[in-house]
Amino acid sequence: AQSVSQHNHHVILSEAASLELGCNYSYGGTVNLFWYVQYPGQHLQLLLKYFSGDPLVKGIKGFEAEFIKSKFSFNLRKPSVQWSDTAEYFCAVNSVAGTALIFGKGTTLSVSS
């Protein structure tokens, strides 16, 4: 069965610091990978997604993620975080486009100004 692990439960950064959130999945076949963000009191929003092609994916709000197949990883990065990036971040995967997503446990990011 597929599973997703997010290594960091809670990350605390100062504004302008760089961010990297880890995500590893367990599945041997082709996967589609996603990062979602959930701001306080709001619904999940898609940050970026990878289906195929260039393993470096750029998303909204300056986020990017790199798919490293050999490491089964899809880490999320941002070179300089802002206070407004404070939120919960979820990594997710599915093996067939359009099917339900398997989520990681999420990482809480707190950015201090």
Place this chain on the structure above:
Amino acid sequence: GAVVSQHPSRVICKSGTSVKIECRSLDFQATTMFWYRQFPKQSLMLMATSNEGSKATYEQGVEKDKFLINHASLTLSTLTVTSAHPEDSSFYICSAREPTSGVTYEQYFGPGTRLTVT
């Protein structure tokens, strides 16, 4: 982007009663919707896949008779928690998939419904 709404956003009910949660795709037709459950500080766990006009597909361990799902139209799926108990208290989130969006089949999430059973 597409919008998915849920109603109600919060509900408190007494143990033993039933609660219905609605999930609507507001500006697109969704042949498939998904229902997730999220516990505090936990991940979203898939409960069931709801397909318009057919029976829902439930994940292992999810009681079909307790969590009734009806996807009666292309814009509405409902989740009814029957004979609710305090352990059913949770955050329920739906997502809707556009029927055709190329190969990606992007999913759009509702804002969630906080259920508290007293």
